[in-house]
Amino acid sequence: MKAMVVQKWGEKSVLMSRPDPKPGPREAVMRVRAAGVGLTLLNMRNGSFGGEAPRIMGHELGGDIVEVGSDVTEVKVGDRCAVYFYLTCHRCRWCRGGRETLCEAFKGFVGVHRDGGYAEYVSLPVENFLHIPQGLSYEAAAMATDAVNTNWHCMKERARINPHDRVLLIGAGGGVGIHGVQVAKAFGAQVIAMDVSDEKLDLARQWGADYLINVKHESDLVAAVKKLTDGAGVDAAIDYVGHAQTFQVAFDSLTTSGRAVVIGVGKGDIAVPTRPLMLSEKIVTGSRHSTRTELIETLEVMARGIVKPVIGMRTHFTEIESIFDAIVSEKLLGRGALTYD
Ligand SMILES: [Zn+2]
Structure with a gap:
């Protein structure tokens, strides 16, 4: 053969x-x-x-x-x-x-x-x-x-997306993220797509993203997310990149009971403050295939x-x-x- x-x-x-x-x-x-x-x-x-x-x-x-x-x-x-x-x-x-x-x-x-x-x-x-x-x-x-299917597992079991949710997808215009936009919509969520180029964000919009954030046009990404969610933050943030820098944005963008999920294979560590985590019952987790x-x-x-x-x-x-x-x-x-x- x-x-x-x-x-x-x-x-x-x-x-x-x-x-x-x-x-x-x-x-x-x-x-x-x-x-x-x-x-x-x-x-x-x-x-x-x-x-x-x-x-x-x-x-x-x-x-x-x-x-x-x-x-x-x-x-x-x-x-x-x-x-x-x-x-x-x-x-x-x-x-x-x-x-x-x-x-x-x-x-x-x-x-x-x-x-x-x-x-x-x-x-x-x-x-x-x-x-x-x-x-x-x-x-x-x-x-x-x-x-x-990587997105299906993530949205269903790890991020537990439901129609009340506003979801941030970091790297939404990538090969996996673009299908994540569709899966998050299928679970009824509003989707904020974050990526590094207008081309990728246009694609995310075509496939259902409700809001777009271009990383290169914003000096404060967490503030940009809060602005789109009436100051509250998102119910779930999915990080398709998986570096410390991106996962920090995911965690900092969460509202009460928010779930930060790393799905990309990156590297680095973030420090998670225990007291706010306890008081607001946030979840920090990963999602594997x-x-x-x-x-x-x-x-x-x-x-x-x-x-x-x-x-x-x-x-x-x-x-x-x-x-x-x-x-x-x-x-x-x-x-x-x-x-x-
Ligand atoms: Zn086994």
Whole structure:
């Protein structure tokens, strides 16, 4: 098969011929029909997720099952499936308790710790294949598996968004954030989008953001948020960037009982004052990807058209490096998509 292979982390992926994968007893092989690409993939390619190279990356995938292992009954040849990103144990307290992204016997990520789908075929444990609902395209299903379901988990379980809420999204114009705008709206919230360019904020407005804050045009970001909320602050602030500087803005923008959620992989620390935290019952927390159940919910809401994929660039999977180039030069708006025909 044709595959895009990263020979060494930090190097560009190159087109190579690889043997077609054969499924183990509890695995299935999918012919990949569509894939997604975002900043996470570039970070992986640069080695920040660990794992061993040479590696075929790619975890946001939709396709058709073409072969199943001897002990597989959950999927059959011809089934349309999307791929779940995490390789989990299914046995620990977190897996059994429905919080499998916290798995204590975690086996890693599809496309990092075993080969993913920037290739014509991918073989994975059967538990990593979930059916695509009727009417949802392979491409939309691929986007569901990271760019959208990550938001679904965040808004539903961590930020607990409801129609009373005003929500600040820091990095709302990015590949994940732009779907967060739609998911927060789906939960009934008013959305304040914060980002670094008018281009990204225009996109956020197109997808439903009610208010926009351009970081480059404001000297005091917290004051700008307070101004838009009658001095009160927001009920939830989601930080897609995850640096100390951005998370401080998230925390300082909260009103009574507000939730500050970090969802981006950044770095740094903030100091949380204990007394105001206690008196106003604020919550400071993180949000990590989504469970399988939440991915199934995400696929369902996308099949109903409630959340749509935002694709900024589309190319054949053998040209994936052109999407990485667009991410590096900050020219990609929304998610990158790969075709396979
Ligand atoms: Zn587990």
